[in-house]
Each structure stands twice: as C-alpha cells, then as structure tokens.
Amino acid sequence: MIPAAFEYYRPESLQDALSLLQTHGDDARVMAGGHSLIPMMKLRMAEVPHLIDLQAIADLRGIRVDGDTVSIGAMVTQHEVIESTDLLRAAPILREAALQIADPQVRYMGTIGGNVANGDPGNDMPGIMQCLGAEFSLIGPDGTRTVAARNFFEAAYMTARTDEEILTRITFPAHAGGFAYEKQKRKIGDYATAAAAVLLTKEGGTCATASIAMTNLSDVPVWSEAAAAALDGTACDSGAIAKAMAAMDGDIDPGEDNRGPVAFKRHVAGITLSRAITRAWSRA
Amino acid sequence: MNDLSPDRDDRIANLKGLGCSRKRVEDARFTQGKGNYVDDIKMPGMLHGDFVRSPYAHARVVSINIDAAMALDGVVAVLTAKDLEPLGLHWMPTLAGDKQMVLADGKVLFQGQEVAYVVARDRYVAADAVELVEVDYEELPVIVDPFKALEPGATVLREDLEGQTSGAHGERRHPNHIFLWEEGDKAATEAVLDEAEVVAEETIYYHRTHPCPLETCGCVASMDKVNGKLTLYGTFQAPHVVRTVASLLSGIEEHNIRVVSPDIGGGFGNKVGVYPGYVCSIVASIVTGKPVKWVEDRMENLMATAFARDYWMKGRISATKEGKITGLHCHVTADHGAFDACADPTKFPAGFFHICTGSYDIPVAYVGVDGVYTNKAPGGVAYRCSFRVTEAAYFIERMIEVLAQELNMDAAELRRINFIRKDQFPYHSALGWEYDSGDYHTAWDKALTAVNYDGLRAEQAERVEAFKRGETRKLMGIGLSFFTEIVGAGPVKNCDILGMGMFDSCEIRIHPTGSATARLGTISQGQGHATTFAQILASEIGISADSITIEEGDTDTAPYGLGTYGSRSTPVAGAATALAGRKIRAKAQMIAAYLLEVHDNDVEFDVDRFVVKGAPERFKTMKEIAYAAYNQAIPGLEPGLEAVSYYDPPNMTYPFGAYICVMDLDVDTGQTEIRQVYALDDCGTRINPMVIEGQVHGGLTEAYAIAMGQEIAYDEMGNCKTGTLMDFFLPTAVETPHYTTDFTETPSPHHPIGAKGVGESPNVGGVPMFSNAVHDAFRAFGLRQSHMPHDHWRIWRIAEGLGLHG
C-alpha cells in the first residue's frame, strides 16, 4: 500500500495546471480530493509520476445558483454540497445523494468534479448528473467545450474528457417537483449494490415529466429514457412502476461481484427504482 | 491509638477492588493517540522489510531474479529460500506440528505466500524493490474445496510430505489429508442414532473469516552484534513463547533474547502464531547488524496471516418424541489451507471442538475431525474464542434449532428441557469435559422474561400472517442462543504449546511506601489488564488499585507465561495474581502481628489493614506494613515484600450465557435490521462490570460482522476476493446494533476468586444468535439451513429459493 514515487505540483491557476499536463503528457494526472486516485496509486493500479493537485485553483471552486441555472465548481467537495442551502433549494436531490456517499471523512475531501471525472461506475454523482441533464465544462489546450453528462461516460474509467483536459464546472437546470436517490449498499463506505435517481413532476394528478438514472448496474451510469417514458401520464401507480422497472431492466447490464450475482442485482435494481419512484411521487 | 476514619465503606471504595466499575487506566493514552505500538518504534539506522508475494494460489517457482531490485539505490538485501536454507530457516515449525515455508521453496501454495524478502533503507524503497523482483511461475492446478482435495487422484499439494502416511496427529489417508481426530464413543452413538425416535441431520458450514485486528502484524528485530543480544519488538499475543521459539530456531540462547510486546491494537488470535515476517526480520537483522522493521499492510494481513474457522460440520442429533436429546454425532471437514498452522494446544488438533455438546445433557456423542490441505492461506486460529469453541457453539446451536423444527417444537423450550441441571455440576460431558459450574435454567428464564419471549412469538406469528396477506415484505426473526464456553487453558497435564505447559504467572513487588508493581506472563491487546488485574490484587492485598502498576509483555522483566488468547488471562494469570497476592498477605500478617505485638493468629485482614481480633482500633495498614518490611529488622523474616506465583489450573472454567436478538428482514433486498439484542453473561465473579460490558459490546459486534457479512472468500483460481475493507466487512457505528447486557453470577468453584473469563463469550454466543435469527425468520416457510455470512444477496437467495418473490 505504498505508491511509487511521484512529483507533486500545486499550481495556482488553470493555465499552469494545463501547461503541466501538456509538459508531462501521459505521465501526469490531476488530483482533486484524491479519494479515488490515491487508493489506486497505493495499490499501484495507477502510476502517476507527475501529480498535479488542483486544490489551490480558486476558479474551480464555488456553488452558484443563478435564477434557474446551477453551476458547481469541479473542486466543490461533497461536504460543501451537503452544507449548501442554495443547492438544497435548487437541487435537493444532490444533498440526498451526497449524504449516501462514503462517510464524512471521505466527503470532506472528495469533490463533485473528481466523482464524475473518475468514470468509475460505482460513483454516485454520474447517474445524478445524467438524471439532472447536466453539462460538464472542460478546458484544454484548444480552449473550452461542454459535454452533456448523458454523453460523457464511455466505459469504466473512460470518459469523453481527453487526457489534457480539466473539468472546470458542472451546470444544470434547477429541478422542481419530486426527487429521490435510493441506494442499497452493504455498509457505510460501500459503493452501491444498486441505486436509482428519480426526478419527476406532477400535473393534474399525473406524471408530466420524469428522468431516471441507475448507478453501478453497468460499466457506465444508465440514464433510462424508456423507464421514464413508462411513467409519463400515469399516476405512478403500481402498474406504471412495474412498467418502468421492466423498461429499466432492459437498459442495465450488471456484473457479478462480491455484492451478489446478476439476478440479485437486477431484482434489487427494480426494488430501488420502485422505492425511488414512490418517494419522488410522494414529494411531487 | 489509631484513628478509625475513614470508615469501612469508604476504605472499600478507595480500594477499587473486585466489582468496581473502575475506568480503564489504559484509555488516557489511547484516546489521546499516545499509545506506543510496534510501528511507532524507530531505532537509529533501522532498515525496512517488505515481501514479494505470490499472485498465484498454486505454482512452481521456476526462477527468481533479484538483480534489478538489488540495483535500486537503498536496497540492502533480497532474501530468498536459497539464502535461508543454509541456516535451516527456509521452513519453520508450526504450532500444530506441521512445518511451513518461510519463503517459497520451489513452489507456492497460496495467493499472497511469501516468496522473497526485501530489506531497504526505507519503507518506500522496499516497496519499489518488491516490484523489481522478477519471479517466473509455472501455474499448477488449484484446489480450494477441501472435499475435492480428498478425492482420489487429486493434485498433491504438499509434495514435501510425499510418502508420509502419518503426521503429528496420526494417520494421513490421502496426500492432502492432515489428520483424523476423534473423541467420544462412535459405536454407541451410532447405535443410539439408529434406534432413535427422531433424528435431525444437517450440514452446518462455518465459513472462513479473519480476526482482522485494526493494527496489523509486525515486528522490529534488533541484533546487537557487540553484546550478542537480540531484541524483538512485535505484535505478539504470547511473547514468552515467541522468545522460546526464536531461541530454538536461531540457536541464540534464551537469556540473550528479549521479546517485547508493546501496546497491541487488537489480536483476536491473529497474533498468536509465528509468521515468516518475524523470521525474515530476525535473519535480516543478524545479517545486516541493523534493526529491521516489518509491518504488514491490511491486504497482507487479510490474505496471508492467520484466518479463522472454515469448518464443514455434518451433524446428526437424535431425540425422543418429547424432545429429550439422546445422542449427537458430528463429522467435520476442516480446511486448514496450505500448512497446518492452527494455534491449538499441541494435543488438540481440533482445539476444544468437543465442547460441541454445548449446554445440554447429551448422554452419548462422537466427534471426528478431518484436517485437509487446500490452496488457501494457513491459520485456523481462535478468533475471539477459545480454540474452535465458536465453531462448536455454532454447530450445536444450529442443530438445536434444526431439531426443534424436526420436532415441531419451540426452540426455547427444547433448550430448556435439555439443559444440564444445576444439581448436575460438576458435570461430565459425553466428550470428556468436566463443566465446573452453571445454572442454565435461571439464566435462560431471566433472558426469556427480559425480552418478553411469548410476546415476541405472538408478534412474529402476526407478521407471518400479514406477509402472507401481502401487507408487508418484512419478516421477523427471533435469534436464540445459549452457549457454554470452555476457557482458561489449561491444566498443564494436557495443555501445552510446543511443549510449554499452559500455566501462567504473576510476580508482585510491594514498594516501601505502599504502592506495588505486578508483572504477568500475559499481554493485553485491549482487554484492559492494567485495570482489572490491579483490581484483583487490590482486593487481595489491601492496596488501592490506583497504587498498583500492572506490567506485561517484556520477557526481560515479566515472569514466563503462555500469553493472552482463549480467554485465559483471568482464569490463569488472574488466578496467579490472586495467589501471589495471598503470599504477600501471609507475610504482611506476620509483620503486622510483630508490629502489634500479638500472635500471628490474633490479627485478621480487613480491607486495607490487619486488625487485632476484637480490637478494631488496634491495626496496621498495608502501607505501614510495607514500610516496616523494608525498614525494620523483623525476627525470623527476610526483608522486603515480594511474591511470585505460577498457576497451573486444575480445570478449565466454563462461562455461559443466554443471548436473544430480534431482527427484521426485507425479503426483497436481503437487508436486515437488528431491533434488539439482549445478552446475559455469566462469567462467574465479576471483576469490573464496565470492562465486562465493553468486552461484550466488542465481541457482539464481531459476532454480528461474522454472521452478517464478514468472510474470506476465494474464487476457483484461489484468488482471495476479500482482501480490502471495502469487501471484508467491519461494521461501523452505523451498522452496529444497540445492546442490552445482563448477568447472573455463578462463581467457578476451583478458581481462587471464582472468575471465569468473558472477553470471548459474546463472539461464541453472538454468532449463533444472529444466524439463528435469520433462519428463524424463514422457519414458517420451511427453511432448514442456509450458510453464513448472511449478507444481502444470500438472504435474497433464501427468499428466492422459498418462492417468496412471487
């Protein structure tokens, strides 16, 4: 559990960070809270000869709620997400989800940017961001661009971000209506056996809009349009929920691990989704 | 004329002796981060060791190339079996009469096995050098299933034993067979089973798990080439035995070896054995003349140092139609991994597993245990229990539940009608033990009343109906467990470790100003010895526990003892402490009589003083007596006030307890919630109720972990799947249930203060309690047996198998 030797940098501007990335190419990696990266380095599953710590870059911090638009700096910690009253008003699903990540010690360090840039299917924020329809702002040697969360995740640990790019901000519209993040895990500090993010709005007793995403049930987060469609125009009764569960089941592709076999994961995915829908509906 | 204040009650209170919930004296330093653990030890010029470990579970080691590693700046040495062979140290004896490779000698037999030992300037260089050692392996077929290991023609794992048809414990009937150990009357048991009105049969698996102390294993070896002395600091539960073993292995005379166990961050059996890391560090220190530190990391601890359990227990239990048990038959297939490194008294290769008749009066019984080699890590230690007692308790407490089902009887009632009665003690069990004392019926009734057992059963019946009507997806389980422990190994006549009888010791020095230092052969790893042994002594010698320092763990100063495991400290070293105290008191009595100018028999001990019988105003306090022992010439007495006692217990002690929990269980997700845990312990005389409560809380939490999720699991290739705390379940405060503790007090008749030992009881009794709750929840739907750990997916699988998912 001792990492290989590395050089440590703590640039104070994005520009400096970018030029370090360019100078060292494949040998360099940025670090946010370090709570995914450092364990990988200690296990020697990641070798990072040049480690660029983003802690000192002020531009990457801050939560801004501007009318209907929420913008969160990549270096905002999960703890800050939980504490933010602005976010609680504009996107309460974030707090509900962040409280289910790891434990307070990890959340003091772990950042929202690191959580999505990591590309680990076990991370909770990617599914939440797909559910919210977030946009990720990236800056690289060729300038800035945005990528939709729903197009960002390509495979386990593979994202649309290129190695020279830094994730700067996450932007999404404030959400109204009902919400829920339902996560089953074995213990505090564990990744999801299955988790479901649900946002929905109600009009005249039926579901007007819905968005559903699932965590750790494939090698990428699963935004299930079909599951959401199954709720459209319904009263989210048991029949509609069953249809949403069936549709979601067609979109996920869980693998067997210590959390259990595939059949169990599919079953629990259905249960967590049904509970999330029920809770979201009750709040809508 | 003496002043009679403070009054007697105050003097008793000041003593902080037996029965006082004195705060733990250790905690001031631990809670402030001021403990001194092995990894805190830093010595000038100290080097660091680290292992190259096998990625394969079974492979031939074709070649090892250390050139690149040696070329790295800061690397001092890389040891392989070839370097150790001339010293005869490439293999070492195990505690179980087998031998174990220190470094891979031609092949590796489990994933994580030690292959080469790198010694470097610092921890970081050592880790880098480990990566640079090139080992060429040729994979061999892997056996992880002990039943497959015994099939005809199975791959031979231990080629070094080829042709040896007997081992330390008798005949080996297959190259992968270690021993068959039997106890009881097989023919008589089978005859009873054949004729029985009711027989219940079940295979109970107690899965492989690991003690996982928060502090991993490690040592610092320091050979002083000038004076020829070897000092070894380490996480040892038995420092004196380690000294003897180190002397036998190294040839260094025992007086030239000092073994020190500093503060230890939990042991739970994991730190009893001798590991390759110790041997390699000693050799490296002798070779380099520098201190060498080796501390394993979490993955190494989980994957390579001693595991626990892994017993496949096939049971048959017979009874009359009314539920009176008539016989018990048990065959165990014991997976010992690649080397038989179980830490048991020498003559007991299956430990005290034959306590498996439990708390019940079973007229005839038989146990046979087959030890088997597989491609898994060695170990088989007593994880917070006496030797194999948790396995035994789990077995019988499951069999009782299975029998209750067979008889269609309430499991609490079945226990009650089969308990050994109070008037049967001392009780001779069918498998050869003499239970010292017990009052099981009283404890059981107290427990059932405390939880309102009948009310719980009624609630459970309603829940089942509601479930069947589709109104709830949660079932309710009531977990019952009544256990009898067997602790305090042990009588020297039948218990030894590597030939060293399992006595223990205490040496007391009373200082002139009336305070005392006592040294013991045991070593606390969190049990609070410094607190509780001072209390035993306070009551014996009338000096306040606050004025008594307890020291353990330094073989240069402490008297020889066999160490701390198997709840033996209080039964054995605690007894030695009381008896050494009595020697002090006997001498103090003579001094007091001299000072008071009366005959020895005319003074009597009273709390903290000797008083002249019938004249309470004429007395000498222990403080005065201590001073006199050093400053006056007392005719017929040597100066000073010291005593030592080596205690060989006449028997083990038999703590017992009644545990009950209530669990709600979600059949869809497999999630469980422990609503209530009631734990009644009878550990005989209670020395410190608060320390007992702490021990019970900790033990129950470990039991909860084991029953509900903790395991060491391997895939078919012998890869360990649970090598980190992400997958190896240690409960946090969030998962840990709330506990209610209670007690009865049935002193041991043969222990000087009647104490029995309690630290391990909650693990022994807790595992069956939690597991029985899961089984009980599904009893209405016909579940007989489902193996632990009861994690979410396995509980889901039970429900799926019973058709509860529709």
Ligand SMILES: Cc1cc2nc3c(=O)[nH]c(=O)nc-3n(C[C@H](O)[C@H](O)[C@H](O)COP(=O)(O)OP(=O)(O)OC[C@H]3O[C@@H](n4cnc5c(N)ncnc54)[C@H](O)[C@@H]3O)c2cc1C
């Ligand atoms: C015990 C434990 C339990 C955990 N449980 C959970 C859990 O239940 N759910 C969960 O979601 N997470 C969990 N985590 C992970 C935790 O939330 C991490 O903090 C998070 O995944 C990564 O955030 P970080 O800031 O620590 O990123 P880092 O570890 O610093 O980085 C992670 C990766 O993202 C890259 N990266 C980081 N920031 C940027 C950026 N701005 N631009 C480009 N690339 C970037 C890094 O190069 C690295 O590859 C757990 C961690 C631990 C240690």
